[in-house]
Amino acid sequence: MLTLRNARLFIACADSGTLTAAAGVLNVSQPAATKSLAQLEGALGGTLFERSGRRLTLTALGEALLPRARALVQQARDMEAEARRWRSGDDGLIRLGAGPAVAFSLLPDAVKRFYGSGNAARLTVRSGAAGELIERLRRGELDLVVADRGDDEADPGLATRALPDQSLAAAVRPGHPALAGAPLEDFRIATATPPERLRQFPLGWNAGAPGIVCDDYGVLARACAVSDHILIAPAPVMARILAEHALVPLSGEVSALVVRPALIWRADAPASAAREALCACFEGVT
Missing domain, CATH: 3.40.190.10 (Periplasmic binding protein-like II)
Known part of the structure; x- marks a missing residue:
């Protein structure tokens, strides 16, 4: 049976390359990790890893299923984070990543518009290189990135809305x-x-x-x-x-x-009225 627990184990094994290291990451015993991985492979009807000594290498099936496992775990994190925001009354939080050009030129006017229109959402801003911000977005550490979009508009995992070149x-x-x-x-x-x-x-x-x-x-x-x-x-x-x-x-x-700035968010991220309002403010900056 596929559970979040063994999905996390699957990911940890793929990332660390050994059961021992994966067990350490998840703070479980190695025998428990071995048993969970065997149960997962049995439930899926195929092996996820080739064993070479202690090393684990993804099989073709493992390569195919790993992105789904990552998406499943990320969705669980999103649900937990959204529940925490509702419990704390902090559902209006937006974690924004701003590329260097955006932070210097577009961000001040967009923030002025955002709060000038009466929005009460709390905004945290991280500035940095576009590639680093987009990786943080994929990991669920940011809700929205405004930066040079490069070729990421072709990434089905990301939704983009272009700003003027x-x-x-x-x-x-x-x-x-x-x-x-x-x-x-x-x-x-x-x-x-x-x-x-x-x-x-x-x-x-x-x-x-x-x-x-x-x-x-x-x-x-x-x-x-x-x-x-x-x-x-x-x-x-x-x-x-x-x-x-x-x-x-x-x-x-x-x-x-030409620099191609865009609003970028995860395609599977929960809908957010505050995020949409902030996007509209960026689009209104000339």
Whole structure:
């Protein structure tokens, strides 16, 4: 019989590679873990692992069923979390992940709209690289991510709603040698964690590897104000930076790359009126 207990054991065995390690993760004895795994394989009518000494390797059946086991355990976590929020009266909590560009440019106006319209939901925000945030979303640690969506719109496990694409812009400090005609390729760039697509759409002047990578555009702007690095940022981010920092924009196309921000959540996540209201606020920011 399939239960949450032996589904967790299945996952722990797959992740750790041995029954001993899986038993330790779940705080059960090895004989109990061995018995539970045998019961699960009997109920499913096939072996989930090949045994080689103490090592466990997924069979074809195990590979096919592991995603379902993970989904089952995640749904149980979701149910427990939702029940806790109802018991505590905290059902309006939204755990938001914001990519670097979103955190600097779109987030302040979206939050202003959200609370200005009378929403009382509590909001916690985690900022970081898009890939890291999306992994946390998949693990159920975040409810919504607003970040460069990359290729994740093709992931059936995620629901996405596109926001307007953003082109890239460049800026330097006043008196920068590039403003007097020095070749741009002589200077390193400063940017947030670049999307993987930057490999297909290199910067227009054959720029080298980034000299500074930081997911806080405020830090990047201040660093470029006192160095010869060239700041690269999405156009909405750059507009805010130029209004707040003494930097000078560089003219011309930076790259054919566009940043593709989107609202992203797990396709199987419970419906949330507060999450939908926050999404509408992001969509209303221009």
